[in-house]
Amino acid sequence: MGAPDEDEQPHRPSDITVFGANCTLHGLSHIFLPGGVTLRRLLWLAAFTSSLSIFLYQVAGRVIEYYQYPHVTLLDEMDTPFMYFPAITFCNYNSYRRSQMRRNDLFWMARMLGVEQGDFDDYLAQLGGPEESGKFFPSKSFNMLDFVQRACHDIDEMLLDCKYRGQECRAENFTTSNSDTWKAN
Structure with missing residues (x-):
């Protein structure tokens, strides 16, 4: 039995594994773990990527709709021979003089x-x-x-x-x- 080689060092985790373990983004800590690929990791990866894709799809849709400047105008018209003086409300955010x-x-x-x-x-x-x-x-x-x-x-x-x-x-x-x-x- 000989002494272990001084050149052999314990396996150090990769930077992405360290990042994933310390990241607070839900799911990443379950995906990037030391070791090989497992079914559990693949399921977490699928759940994470599908959730991220749905989120980005919705954000892109809202941004596109925002820049289209949509508006809705409804107009109801009624004919009447006599109309009362309409109710008018004066709103002043400066309530007091x-x-x-x-x-x-x-x-x-x-x-x-x-x-x-x-x-x-x-x-x-x-x-x-x-x-x-x-x-x-x-x-x-x-x-x-x-x-x-x-x-x-x-x-x-x-x-x-x-x-x-x-x-x-x-x-x-x-x-x-x-x-x-x-x-x-």
Whole structure:
């Protein structure tokens, strides 16, 4: 018995085997294992390649459809001798007029807005709100409904020109359905 040859070294796994064993992509660690080809590996390879193919097919289909710019337009038309004034909704993502915010409002909503109490005057000045002089005493409670009614956008200011069937419509033709929405009468 002789000593093992110094030239013989233990078999080191290939780089792809090391990559597959450490990869988090599901299935690769089952495909690239040390050793020969087995039925289990072939099944994993088939499952992996078919899943990848289906995924790439769907992605390619969505990309092709996206660049075709498809659109669908549906139009329903009805004839009627009389039609009521249509329901109109004004949506304004800027729900409140910041210029209507008062120091008391800011006192109660400062935490939501991320404003420190010492910065109230600067914050209100930047909003363009009215200057409030004198000592400030916050109210004991805060009524959000009162704030919304005072600070929401006014239909008189938003409605610049309105005509329906040749007749003028004015702010009186609209009613408030909630703090942010105006609907036509």
